[in-house]
Amino acid sequence: MIEFKDVTFGYSKENEVLKGISFSVEEGERVGLIGSNGAGKSTLMKAMLGLISCEGEISIDGLRVEQKNIAAIRKTLGYVLQDSDNQMFMPTVLEDMIFGPLNYGMGRAEAEKLVDDTLERMSLLHLKNRQNYKMSGGEKRMAAIATILAMQPKGMLMDEPSTALDPRNRRRLIEILNELPVTKIIATHDLDLVLETCDRVLLLANGTIVADGKVEEILWNQELLEQYNLELPFCIAGIPERFKQ
Numbered sequence: 001m002i003e004f005k006d007v008t009f010g011y012s013k014e015n016e017v018l019k020g021i022s023f024s025v026e027e028g029e030r031v032g033l034i035g036s037n038g039a040g041k042s043t044l045m046k047a048m049l050g051l052i053s054c055e056g057e058i059s060i061d062g063l064r065v066e067q068k069n070i071a072a073i074r075k076t077l078g079y080v081l082q083d084s085d086n087q088m089f090m091p092t093v094l095e096d097m098i099f100g101p102l103n104y105g106m107g108r109a110e111a112e113k114l115v116d117d118t119l120e121r122m123s124l125l126h127l128k129n130r131q132n133y134k135m136s137g138g139e140k141r142m143a144a145i146a147t148i149l150a151m152q153p154k155g156m157l158m159d160e161p162s163t164a165l166d167p168r169n170r171r172r173l174i175e176i177l178n179e180l181p182v183t184k185i186i187a188t189h190d191l192d193l194v195l196e197t198c199d200r201v202l203l204l205a206n207g208t209i210v211a212d213g214k215v216e217e218i219l220w221n222q223e224l225l226e227q228y229n230l231e232l233p234f235c236i237a238g239i240p241e242r243f244k245q
């Protein structure tokens with residue numbers, strides 16, 4: 001479904017952010033993409049969507065990431081950007097959510113039913129007619145996720161999907177992710193979210209993938225995580241030291 005062969009990219013010549021990255025993700029895999037601030041997680045996602053042009057070869061669902069395939073690739077891969085403000089560009093949630101389905105040829109009534117069903121499933125019907133710029137950070141984030149779900153993509157890229165969500169919405173997000181049988185890549189610092197929703201982890205550091213394995217191999221490995229400025233997930237680390245008897 002997703003294949004990287006020797007992919008290199010830098011925002012400037014002196015500074016390579018991705019250094020000869022190769023990996024592949026099979027259809028239906030659930031992958032957590034982790035790494036410290038600036039490791040290149042968002043850049044890797046932008047590369048998959050053709051938002052930046054890299055050296056090497058990237059293909060998505062059999063299509064090379066190049067200009068003529070970009071529209072088809074963005075239909076295949078739904079994506080939730082790290083900053084929801086860059087994602088929501090229509091005045092209201094309804095208009096944002098219905099834009100994709102209408103654009104892909106669905107009739108208005110059917111598209112609106114899809115929007116309603118998606119919002120209902122996420123317990124978000126109250127946001128349907130809200131103006132995007134008047135919503136809170138977490139509301140915007142949930143609406144951005146709903147917008148992607150309404151497009152029914154074959155794969156999903158989510159960049160920090162749980163940021164700004166309250167515990168109830170974070171739990172809803174986890175349930176929704178676990179009900180969806182599509183291929184997923186989730187870039188996040190919320191390692192507990194990865195534990196609950198992913199089977200495989202890619203650890204990015206210094207422009208390369210320094211570890212690629214099962215969730216239980218990587219997220220329990222304190223030494224490896226600390227080596228790359230990460231920590232054990234909270235649920236594994238347990239109660240903070242100062243509360244221990």
Ligand SMILES: Nc1ncnc2c1ncn2[C@@H]1O[C@H](COP(=O)(O)OP(=O)(O)OP(=O)(O)O)[C@@H](O)[C@H]1O
Pocket residue numbers: 011012017035036037038039040041042043044082
């Ligand atoms: N538009 C840009 N122009 C120049 N440099 C950039 C740009 N976007 C990102 N960078 C740099 O590229 C590197 C990787 O950034 P990226 O956003 O991919 O990291 P990240 O792993 O997503 O980090 P975070 O966890 O903070 O979201 C960083 O050093 C960053 O400063």
Ligand SMILES: [Mg+2]
Pocket residue numbers: 041042043082159
């Ligand atoms: Mg990022």
